[in-house]
Amino acid sequence: MTAYIVRRLFATLPVMAVVALFVFFLLRFAPGDPAAIIAGEDATAEAIAAVRAKLGLDRPMVEQFFVWILQLAQGDMGVSIFSNLAVTRLISQRVEPTVALTLSTLFVAVALAIPIGVVAAWKARKLVDRLVMGFAVLGFAMPGFVLAYILIYFFAVQWQLLPVQGYRPIGEGLWPFVECLILPSVALGVTYMALIARITRASMLEVLAQDYIRTANAKGLATDRVLLLHALKNAAVPIITVIGIGIALLISGVVITETVFNIPGLGRLTVDAVLKRDYPVVQGLILVFAAAKVLVNLIIDISYAFLDPRIRY
Amino acid sequence: MSVAVGNILEVRNLQTQFNTLDGVVRAVDGVSFDLARGETLGIVGESGCGKSVTALSILRLIPPETGRIAAGSIKFEGEELTTLGEEAMKRLRGHRISMIFQEPMTSLNPVLTVGTQIAENVVRHMAVPWRAARERAFEMLDLVRIADARRRLDEYPHQLSGGMRQRVMIAMALSCDPQVLIADEPTTALDVTIQAQILQLMLELKEKTGTAIVLITHDLGVVAETTERVVVMYAGRKVEEAPVEALFDEPLHPYTRGLMRAIPRLDVEADAAGTRPRLQEIPGLVPRLTQPIPGCAFAPRCGFATGRCAVDPPPLIDAGAGHTVACWEVERVRASAP
Ligand SMILES: Nc1ncnc2c1ncn2[C@@H]1O[C@H](COP(=O)(O)OP(=O)(O)OP(=O)(O)O)[C@@H](O)[C@H]1O
Ligand code: SF4
Numbered sequence A: 001m002t003a004y005i006v007r008r009l010f011a012t013l014p015v016m017a018v019v020a021l022f023v024f025f026l027l028r029f030a031p032g033d034p035a036a037i038i039a040g041e042d043a044t045a046e047a048i049a050a051v052r053a054k055l056g057l058d059r060p061m062v063e064q065f066f067v068w069i070l071q072l073a074q075g076d077m078g079v080s081i082f083s084n085l086a087v088t089r090l091i092s093q094r095v096e097p098t099v100a101l102t103l104s105t106l107f108v109a110v111a112l113a114i115p116i117g118v119v120a121a122w123k124a125r126k127l128v129d130r131l132v133m134g135f136a137v138l139g140f141a142m143p144g145f146v147l148a149y150i151l152i153y154f155f156a157v158q159w160q161l162l163p164v165q166g167y168r169p170i171g172e173g174l175w176p177f178v179e180c181l182i183l184p185s186v187a188l189g190v191t192y193m194a195l196i197a198r199i200t201r202a203s204m205l206e207v208l209a210q211d212y213i214r215t216a217n218a219k220g221l222a223t224d225r226v227l228l229l230h231a232l233k234n235a236a237v238p239i240i241t242v243i244g245i246g247i248a249l250l251i252s253g254v255v256i257t258e259t260v261f262n263i264p265g266l267g268r269l270t271v272d273a274v275l276k277r278d279y280p281v282v283q284g285l286i287l288v289f290a291a292a293k294v295l296v297n298l299i300i301d302i303s304y305a306f307l308d309p310r311i312r313y
Numbered sequence B: 001m002s003v004a005v006g007n008i009l010e011v012r013n014l015q016t017q018f019n020t021l022d023g024v025v026r027a028v029d030g031v032s033f034d035l036a037r038g039e040t041l042g043i044v045g046e047s048g049c050g051k052s053v054t055a056l057s058i059l060r061l062i063p064p065e066t067g068r069i070a071a072g073s074i075k076f077e078g079e080e081l082t083t084l085g086e087e088a089m090k091r092l093r094g095h096r097i098s099m100i101f102q103e104p105m106t107s108l109n110p111v112l113t114v115g116t117q118i119a120e121n122v123v124r125h126m127a128v129p130w131r132a133a134r135e136r137a138f139e140m141l142d143l144v145r146i147a148d149a150r151r152r153l154d155e156y157p158h159q160l161s162g163g164m165r166q167r168v169m170i171a172m173a174l175s176c177d178p179q180v181l182i183a184d185e186p187t188t189a190l191d192v193t194i195q196a197q198i199l200q201l202m203l204e205l206k207e208k209t210g211t212a213i214v215l216i217t218h219d220l221g222v223v224a225e226t227t228e229r230v231v232v233m234y235a236g237r238k239v240e241e242a243p244v245e246a247l248f249d250e251p252l253h254p255y256t257r258g259l260m261r262a263i264p265r266l267d268v269e270a271d272a273a274g275t276r277p278r279l280q281e282i283p284g285l286v287p288r289l290t291q292p293i294p295g296c297a298f299a300p301r302c303g304f305a306t307g308r309c310a311v312d313p314p315p316l317i318d319a320g321a322g323h324t325v326a327c328w329e330v331e332r333v334r335a336s337a338p
């Protein structure tokens, strides 16, 4: 298993290399001259040329690329054009809120979706199933920001139970941290919850019709053991896949959510950097997002091997 | 009605039905039989005649969404099973009555180890800790002659051959010393040599444990070699029942005679695929079970049929020495050459 994980980790390197290549050239060919932007609105041609030389933008493209890759390999993503801070530092400052929001959303979604899906499959076509799945469809149809405003109206404004928006780092205490995450996580999570619940139900229904479930019942096993061990473990692969897709969507979705809930994470950093054409920061962010998705993909793949002994590694 | 001494299982007028898009399927339509302690009873009949549904009805494993036991009685040790609570029923399953299924390739859970699947049955019914249950699982694997049983405990079903999986199923079914083992075509999916080994194993274990066996098969060859008494089913009904020698000496139902003619001759037994062909050589089709069948279900295919056969259902007639048959023309059948 360890050898398998190491092998899979190495297999991600070519993917990341392609992403790096893409990022590098995308920004080199994008409209707008970074040197001109940095030098300021009414800089002279000489001043712009000086800036260009300083940034190495006057060198041949290939040389620039290798310099960039070598720095990257050492963990150096360059310096922000505007704040003059290292890109790695800018990003690492903003990572915590984004990771916290992604994980808490995922937790809300999965913790509700799996029991809902299992019960719905168990009581398929009965009242419980219809009710629960009806809610799931509703949750799926409702745009996250609409739900966000409804939740904010009741929980934050009317009853004043939770903060309206904002973020408190975990260093300031557990409850303030959790308190700020509840509404955004629920608002964001409902869509994923609905999605995961549906796939759980479908996958469980398929598994429950299998011969080995009849065998488990012929042993007189308790219902919870049949459902949660014999069936759910077999149903897990599609569920995990959808959870993985959910995480990928969440990572892309942080830009909007962080704006709605005023959370100072990577999403907000991205918006700012793009608007200001802060190329080194944008490059760094794209790489970090890509790496996160590749990592999620890897974890999902590895979990398949844990869940299903027939998957060879 | 008093419980006959020695009968562990008594099935009376069992009727099991399914709701389908074509209407109500009467899969089992009034079947009765007894199983004595330690006995081996065979149930034979063509595909679709209701053998598996009979077996699943006894364990009350008919899928409740579509099927139900519509009438009849199933008594296990004098206790009525058709009305028993679900929890009590669960305590019987896998413990007092267990079952082996037709498809060894799909009847074991692919993501749980063999050891876990045997041991969980023991933990459930014997109230022993996991460690002891695993030890029991090891003993059982050893008993069904799986080599290197200790290592096999931690293997998954896909690592085993079909024959080995069926051995695992047997080990699992016998792990709590059941009084009744229902084996639903346990060897149909296996090739001939393995078939013989598995049947041999089941009979040996039966000698050791005294478990009564209901052996379901469509293979009269298997019936002849392994059972003491035989129930012949046709279209959800019992058409004949007899001690095995009597049935082979003098089959009294035209359908049973048809089945016997369809037995592959011994010298051509092992065909290229290594399996015995299914019994479908009797001309004509099995009736649709969605319509009530007024007379004898076999009438459309029967060479002895008279006008009465299509109208009045023949009652079971006692032909002496435990031999019963449901046929109006039994005397003519008896007089004709088999
Ligand atoms: N779940 C179900 N829903 C509807 N009809 C069913 C169901 N299970 C069985 N039947 C019907 O009941 C009848 C008897 O089926 P059963 O499985 O008992 O046959 P069998 O004698 O075991 O045949 P085989 O030798 O093929 O295993 C068949 O006509 C079948 O179509
Ligand atoms: S009752 Fe009539 S139709 Fe049925 S088996 Fe006997 S002779 Fe044939």
Ligand SMILES: [Mg+2]
Pocket: B051, B052, B053, B102, B184, B185
């Ligand atoms: Mg069957």
